Each structure stands twice: as structure tokens, then as C-alpha cells.
Amino acid sequence: MSKRIRHYTPINYTKNNTLKIITFIFLVILYLPIINLIMFSFNDSKRNIVWRGFTSKYYEKLFENEMLFLAFSNSITIAITSTIISTFLGLTTAIALWKFNFYLKKYYDVALLFPIIIPEICMGISMLVFFSYINWPNFQLWPFTLSSIIIAHVSFIFPFVAIIIRARLSMLNNEILEAGLDLGANKYQVIRKIIIPFMSPALVASALLAFTLSLDDFVVTFFTSGPNSVTLPVKIYSMVRFGISPEINAISTLLILIIIICTYFAIRFLSKSNREIIK
């Protein structure tokens, strides 16, 4: 009996059938609930158990529902405002951390990461406690009722923005700045004419990311929102607690759609900026 010599084809895990099957099943399970959710938002049945034919009446119902519309407009207002503020804050933080060395900088770095890493519920609670401790006024006028949520959102979103922009900034060649200064530009001209154009793709991407994060956030909003400031996820949560209905499916589908569009553009801008650097 001759001994068989086994040849190991170098590293081809893709040819491994077990891996292939596991990945396939994983993706199916990952998407099954979401696709099911989207599909059943068009289902013509109140209890939503079996398929009863196509309808879009739940979407029409959504647009007639005033409470939902209010929640939606609240969410969008919060998202836009906190995107603007946190992009600005993130940008300045990133520039400060990149350009300057200061006392306790290392610890500042860690502190920046802290809101990202601690459990979200702790973040929400600390915001709630903070607002009650400083006696944050309870506004009645519309845009101001959202102020506490906006502050809470900014405080956990701007670290994400700062990290993305910093990654981009670290690719910037310092000599270009020096050349700019050499040729007679002042500090602000350097920022406006060199730094901002260089990182505009990262800026746009991180703004879109901030927008989705703010629109998506439930936990922090849940703890900081009052009766006058219901956002879309909080509204969905209170609906879910009453049980399943096709309306929730419809509103969730819309939210997923908005977020997919934003993420798509964010990824495109980021990959574009990376490609430029490789060139």
C-alpha cells in the first residue's frame, strides 16, 4: 500500500464547503427578519400573521397620523442640528489633537473614546442625571423642547466625528502646510485653503454618519426625552410595547430606507477619499 501524499493547496478557505455553507446560512438568518419586516409592511391584514395580498394603505395611514408626523419632524430637526454642531466640534477637536501638544493630551484622547465604549444605558442615565442636576429649564416652545436631546446627542456623536476626521488628517502631509505658510498665507488661510479642501470627503462622510447615528439613537433619547419631545424611535418603542401592527412595519421600512441611503453616500465619500490618497 502506497502512502498517499496530501498536497495542501495554499490558503484557499473559500473552497472549503463548510465555511461556505456557514456564511450563507449566516447571511440568510441575518437578513430574514429584516426582509420579512419590509415584506409584511405591504400585507393587507391587521394581525399580520399570514399574507393576505398587497396593499400600501399602511403607508397612507402613516402620513395621516399626526403624532407620527410630529415625532418624525422632531427626529429630523434633532438629527440636522446635532449633525451641524457635532461636525463642527469634532472638526475642531480633531485639529487640536492633531496639531497641538498640550498638557494631559494622552488622557484627553482616552476621555474622547469613553462615550463610545461605555454601555449606552450609562450614557443615557448620566445625561438624565446631569440635566436634572443643573436644573435644565423645561421649555414649552417647540424647537427648544428638543434642546436637551440635541445636547445629549452631540456629546456622544462628536467623538465618532473626531476619530474619522483625525484618521484623515493623519494622512495630510505636514510639508504642504509649511509651504503654504512659507508662501505668505496666514493661519486662517491655511485652514481654509488647505485643510478644509483636503478633508472635505471625510467631513461629508462623518456628517452623514452623525446624521444616521442621531436619527437611529434610541437609548440616549429615551432617557432624555420628555412628553413634549418624542422622537421617531421612542414613538416606535411605545408602539412596539402594545404589540405588533403593520404600521410599525411601514414606519420601520421608511426609517431603514433613509438610513441605507445615508450610509451608502457616507461609504462612497469615504472610499473616494481613500482612493485619492492612493493616487
Next chain:
Amino acid sequence: MSYGQKVNIIDIDYNWTLINYARATDGVYFFTLFKSVIISFITTFLCLLIATPVAFYISFSSVRIKSILLVSILLPLWTNLLIRTYSLIALLRTKGHVNNALENLWESANYFLNLFRLANHNLIGESFTPLSLMHNNFSVILGLVYIYVPFMIIPIYLVLEKIDRNILEASYDLGANHKVTFFKIIMPNISVGIISGIILVFIPCLGSFIIPELLGGADSQMIGNIIERQFKSANDWPFGSALSFILIYITIIILGVRYVYSKLYSRLNQKGVS
């Protein structure tokens, strides 16, 4: 706040008491804390089991397929946590789709048994009883795994990408088989990724409260639910803050362990041991 004491409904006395922390260690609360840690451990382990093969597959596939797979794993990450949990409810509830599918399966099996005149023997039970997939510990763990698996895949994928493919080929060249290569070369290299994956899954799991709230029942409360209740209904803020501070301490301890590990790891690498 966590060192204060509740005086009446709205006033809190800040007097540096430790009574809230003491309360957190007794009876029900300690049990819940312990249980949350156990549930998070199980979830993390299951995530690791699922994520490793998927990360391997993604990392070794061709560029085009790789980008498609990566985006398809990242997309659910961006959809709302609440919506994804809700979409699981539709599948898992007593009259949900999983039970419907199982019922259909049972009926067709029964039909076949009838063909062979075996139905009277009750081989597969007298009638179909729907599995209770909701409101228990199983559903909470399933929900947590479903939500947090992508957090495990991405770090493992990132470190797998960094491994030089030539090293693997050299290993095969020098006569090692798949198993030896896996344990001697791939494992030490991806351990950093696995550890950051474990941290990324474990910490949010420990603090999660939506998933046990919506998918779990009375006996599957986690520490997040208790914290939420202290603030939203029981109105005992100092105790709630004490509990959430315990969570933060656990987080810091885990991060500290990771820091020490990475220090040790780089020292070992410098000596050329691993």
C-alpha cells in the same frame, strides 16, 4: 449621585453614603447582575463561534465578493437596534413564522404517516404544540447574538486581513498541514482581534435593556432593565446610578485587562517568542 440617598419623592440628599452599593450586592440585584454577566458570556461565546468562520470566508474571498459581503454585514449594523429586535418578534412569537413553518412541517409529516397508516401510533405527538420561543432566556440570548454578531466579525476580519499570505504559504511549504498552520500561525495573530471583538460584544450586551425588555419575560431581566426601572418607574435615582456605575466599573476593568494583555503581547513579540 450614586452616593446620595433618597429622602422623599423629589429630593435627594448627597451625603456620600455607600448604602446604594451595599444594596446592589444583596439578593435579587446581585443575582440579576450575575445572570447578566452569564448571559453576556454565553452570547459572546456564540458570537465568536459564528463570527470566526464567516470572517475567514470573507477574508479569503476575491475582492469583489469581499466588498459585497462586507457591506451586507455592515448594513444591519446601521439599521436601528429597535427595528431589528422588533423584526425578530414577528418571527419568534407563538403565532410567528418559525412556529408556522414548524406547524406546516408537522402537518406534512403527519400526512405522510397517514399514507402509511401510522398516524394512530402518535409517533410525532398527538397534535402540534407551538414552541415557546419568546419571553424566555433563549430568546434573549438569540436576540443578543443576532444584534451583536457583526461587532465580532469586523475586528476578526481586520486582523485576518493583516496576516501576510506569504507566511501561510511558507508554513505549508515547510510541511505543516492546515491544522498546524491554524493553531501555530493564524491563532496567535488573530488573538488580538478576537479580544477586541469580545470586548465590543460583551460590554454592550451587559448594558442592553431593549432586547430583554422586548424579547424576554419575567424571569429573564437583565441589569439594564433594573437600571431603567429605577429611573423611569421606581424613581430611585441614587440606586439606579449606583447600579450603572457598577456597569462602568466592570467596563473599565475589562479594558484594563485588555490593556495589560496587549502590553504583555507586544513584549512577547519583541522577545520573539510567539
